[in-house]
Amino acid sequence: MATSEMEDAMSTRDHIEDFLSQKRLAVVGVSRDPQDFTRVVFREFAWRGYDVVPVNPNLSEVEGRTCYRLVQDISPPVDGALLMTQPRVTDQVVQDCAAAGIQRIWMHRASGQGAVSRSAIEFCEAHHMHVVPGECPFMFLPKTAFFHRLHGVIKKITGTYPH
Numbered sequence: 001m002a003t004s005e006m007e008d009a010m011s012t013r014d015h016i017e018d019f020l021s022q023k024r025l026a027v028v029g030v031s032r033d034p035q036d037f038t039r040v041v042f043r044e045f046a047w048r049g050y051d052v053v054p055v056n057p058n059l060s061e062v063e064g065r066t067c068y069r070l071v072q073d074i075s076p077p078v079d080g081a082l083l084m085t086q087p088r089v090t091d092q093v094v095q096d097c098a099a100a101g102i103q104r105i106w107m108h109r110a111s112g113q114g115a116v117s118r119s120a121i122e123f124c125e126a127h128h129m130h131v132v133p134g135e136c137p138f139m140f141l142p143k144t145a146f147f148h149r150l151h152g153v154i155k156k157i158t159g160t161y162p163h
Helices: 003-008 013-020 037-047 087-100 118-126 146-158
Strands: 024-028 051-055 080-083 104-107 130-133
Touching (some): 013 104, 013 130, 024 037, 037 051, 080 087, 087 104, 087 118, 104 118, 118 130
Parallel strands (some): 024 080, 104 130
């Protein structure tokens, strides 16, 4: 998906705040590498008191927590899913989320395409799922590091910060 297409599918502050107000979240695509950014995000949410549930079909445990193969396997269910997958995987994951009754989806993107997929966004919209198509959650978490706040300021200046 081209950058202009991703910008057309801008996130809304309402969807962002609704997603972050949930306390039980799946992190889909969390890496086996403890140094990977997906693990940094996973640990940050856990540190902030979220009940984060890792999802990766190739792992059985992440950071001492049971890792699930699919979001449909999670019990009790989660309130939202943060997707840190490749776009080609995102398409299937949003279908899995719909099957599991998960209505809040965040397709992570810090730079480049991230997890964002036009067809996944369209699927979410067609199924009345709340979707944050892009953005890094660090920009919206309270008391986050300076460079995350700076990223938000730059997006405000360029007019790409969610309204």
